[in-house]
Amino acid sequence: MISRTLGSKDAEIFEDLLKILQSAERVTKIFDVKKWLQPNLNVAQHATQPLHYKFINVEGIVKFFYKGYQHQPWTPLVGHFLQKVPEGVPEIVAPDFSKIEIEIFFQNIDAIRLLLKQENYKKWKDFYETLMVNEDASEFPLPLLPKQPIETAIPKGAGLVPEVRELLEKENRQPLVSILK
The missing domain is CATH 1.20.5 (Single alpha-helices involved in coiled-coils or other helix-helix interfaces)
Known part of the structure; x- marks a missing residue:
């Protein structure tokens, strides 16, 4: 899409490219989140399929939730993904x-x-x-992100024929994740 657009519009400088791409943003700083989290991480293992993850800070304790498909309910992980909420903010990766x-x-x-x-x-x-x-005046965006509530499980339908129930159960099967301490 970008190549096709640039075939009919000029973009000699970054600002021109940003105007053409409309929803694009210039990224000038990258935070080293991995280094920031590393000392506080427990190891997640046995992830049975690709997952969605959600982390919630509850009085300094990080609660970890996961789910398989987007429509599935959030499942709390037994154990903790993080030992504690990291202090401060990640450093900016030096260019x-x-x-x-x-x-x-x-x-x-x-x-x-x-x-x-x-x-x-x-x-x-x-x-x-x-x-x-190299200017280090960027603000770490994590605290600015919107908070999402924990969703409750969707109740299973009653009175379904066995074939439909099996398909629904297969679709709603929860993946498994465990933490190695």
């Missing part, structure tokens, strides 16, 4: 530009400068000149 040869990019931008609008040529030059600047 690594060691493999980018800035001089080559400058040369490439200079080589195609006549194909670019003058203001876009300048934006590319400015971009490469400021590429090494």
